[in-house]
Amino acid sequence: MPLTQTGTELMPVLHVLNKSPNHPRFGYCLAALADNDALILIENAVFGLGSANRFRCRVYALQDDVKARGLPSPSAGEAIELVDLPGWVTLTATYSRIVHW
Amino acid sequence: MKTLIIVDKPPYGDWSGREALDMAFSLAAFDQPVSLLFVGGGVNWLRSGQNAENIKQKTVTRQLGAAAVFGIEEFLVDSEGLSAYGMAADALSADVICVEPGPDLYQQYQHIVCL
Amino acid sequence: MAQTQSLSYTLVITGAPYASQAPQTALGFASALVQAGHRIDRIFLYGDGVHLASALSCAPSDEINWTQAWSGFLSENGIPAIVCVASALRRGVLDETEQKRYGKMASNLVSPFEIAGLGEWIDSLKRSSRTLYFNAAD
Numbered sequence: 001m002p003l004t005q006t007g008t009e010l011m012p013v014l015h016v017l018n019k020s021p022n023h024p025r026f027g028y029c030l031a032a033l034a035d036n037d038a039l040i041l042i043e044n045a046v047f048g049l050g051s052a053n054r055f056r057c058r059v060y061a062l063q064d065d066v067k068a069r070g071l072p073s074p075s076a077g078e079a080i081e082l083v084d085l086p087g088w089v090t091l092t093a094t095y096s097r098i099v100h101w
Numbered sequence: 102m103k104t105l106i107i108v109d110k111p112p113y114g115d116w117s118g119r120e121a122l123d124m125a126f127s128l129a130a131f132d133q134p135v136s137l138l139f140v141g142g143g144v145n146w147l148r149s150g151q152n153a154e155n156i157k158q159k160t161v162t163r164q165l166g167a168a169a170v171f172g173i174e175e176f177l178v179d180s181e182g183l184s185a186y187g188m189a190a191d192a193l194s195a196d197v198i199c200v201e202p203g204p205d206l207y208q209q210y211q212h213i214v215c216l
Numbered sequence: 217m218a219q220t221q222s223l224s225y226t227l228v229i230t231g232a233p234y235a236s237q238a239p240q241t242a243l244g245f246a247s248a249l250v251q252a253g254h255r256i257d258r259i260f261l262y263g264d265g266v267h268l269a270s271a272l273s274c275a276p277s278d279e280i281n282w283t284q285a286w287s288g289f290l291s292e293n294g295i296p297a298i299v300c301v302a303s304a305l306r307r308g309v310l311d312e313t314e315q316k317r318y319g320k321m322a323s324n325l326v327s328p329f330e331i332a333g334l335g336e337w338i339d340s341l342k343r344s345s346r347t348l349y350f351n352a353a354d
Contacts, residue, residue, distance in 0.1 A: 010208050016348070018241075023354045024109065024141045025215070034204035043237050044353040064244070085248035092346055093223055093254070099213045100349040120230075120263045123302060133341075159312060172239035212341055216230055216263065216351060 012036045014095035018043035020060040021051055033057050040083070040091060046071060052080050062088060104128055105177075105210035108143035112161045113153060117216050118146060122164060123213060129172040130178045136210070137168070140179040140202055142184055147178060147193040160195045169195075177206075224255045225339035226340035226347045227256060233282040234275075236352035239268050245348075248294055257344045259290065259297040260337050261329070264352065269297075270347045274302035287323045287326045298336045 003100050010065060015037060019025040026048060033039060041048055041061040052059055067072065074080040081086040083091070092098060106125045121137075127150060128135040130159045139146055146161055153160045168176070178197040183190060190199050200206055227246060231238025242259075249256060261268055267281055275281040290297050299309060304325075305318075311331050315323035325331065340347050 008253060010204055012224065013204075013207070018237075018351065018353045020354050025354075028109065028140060028202065028215075029105075031203055032207055037204070068297060085244050089243065089248045089252045089254070092225075092348065093252075096345075097211075098346060098348060099207065099215070099349060101215055104341065118261065120303065124334060124337070128338060131338050131340060134244065212347065214349065216349075 002006040010034050010036065011097055012038065012063075012095060013099055014091055015039045016098060016100045017041055017045040017048075019101060021048040025101045030054060031097065037090065038095060040050045040088060041065075042088075049074055049078075049080060052078055058086070060091065102133055102212065103210050104212040104214065105138055105207070106135060106136045107140060107213065107215040108146060109139075109141045109215065111142040112151075113156060113158055113174075117126070118143065118161075118166075120216070121163075122168075125168065125173050126171055129136060129168075132172070135173055136144070136175045136177060137173060138177040138202065139182065139197075141182050141185070144178055144188060146184040147176070147195055147197060148186075148188060149194045151194070152178050162188060165195050191201040199207075222253050222255065223344070224257050224258060225249055226337075226344040227350060228260045228262055228337065228340075228347060229265040229268060229350045230261075231350060231352035232267040233273070234331035235264065235267075235304050238350040238352055239282045240280075242350040243282070243289060245350075246295075248287065256293070256295045257340060258336065259286075259292040259295060260340065261297070261299045261303070262337070263300075263303050264307070265350075266307050266309045267286050269299045269304070269326050269329040270309050272320065272324045275301065283326055287328070295328075298327050298332045299325065300337070301333050302330050304331055310350050339344050 017029045037057040039059045046065045059080045059084045125135050144169045176197045180199045233239045310323045311325040311335050314322045
């Protein structure tokens with residue numbers, strides 16, 4: 001678990017990213033991730049599925065956006081979970097802190 | 102309820118920074134603690150010597166100057182963004198705190214808004 | 217997991233229809249929220265997002281009219297919807313009051329949207345369990 005300077009645990013954050021991997025916002029989001037956070041890739045951010053090894057936390061991707069863009073589903077070896085809209089809703093209910101990039 | 106408003110685009114070329122700033126001013130007007138974080142191209146909001154008269158816009162320096170008066174708590178600026186744009190922290194148009202944005206910084210805010 | 221717990225949400229939309237995917241993504245998410253038994257406190261349109269509330273937008277017959285789709289969804293579910301006044305006036309989205317105030321030829325705010333200020337957004341930050349943003353991608 002990552003610790004802040006005061007020694008308390010960081011509250012996990014759900015990061016919602018909708019920018020392409022070459023957008024500066026993609027990098028800002030990566031820099032904001034803590035180990036116990038979660039990241040969901042939606043809209044253009046699903047083009048970043050291939051660079052999943054750059055993420056240090058749990059990663060989800062919105063199935064409809066992946067399918068719409070003709071991208072292959074992540075293989076079982078890649079630690080990325082495809083979610084539908086109800087799945088995304090569940091994630092937002094689970095994490096009380098949410099940041100949209 | 103502490104809010105952080107992130108500005109990551111330079112002024113004048115589009116409207117998003119102004120609309121982010123409006124959110125910060127509103128929070129301050131309702132006595133809600135709010136800080137601004139300038140990252141990437143957003144650091145250009147703080148460049149000294151701006152004059153937007155000829156492009157018929159309001160120079161943003163004056164607006165930022167009002168921010169402190171209206172109760173916006175602090176201006177945070179991403180040190181990497183400053184060096185990327187060749188700007189020195191001590192030559193900016195406002196008093197800033199240099200930071201390296203990461204989980205520890207973001208953790209201090211209950212709401213984070215990045216338009 | 218908090219699946220069974222019912223929460224309250226505010227959705228802020230800042231991306232315009234036909235310029236970004238934001239209104240579509242937000243509508244899909246909002247429908248899923250309602251189906252999951254969560255409450256939507258309000259929808260707040262800000263920046264370019266206010267174009268979604270223009271009753272004058274005409275989509276080609278083989279495309280979805282996102283203004284109508286949203287308007288229908290909000291009415292069916294009794295969800296309050298606010299258009300930020302500062303964003304709306306600049307972009308030509310007016311209700312009858314603003315039309316009269318500025319002496320314009322028409323108003324175009326689609327129901328059930330109402331014009332109000334950023335105070336409504338701040339109220340959401342304070343009151344809703346979650347405030348989510350649907351911004352333009354790139």
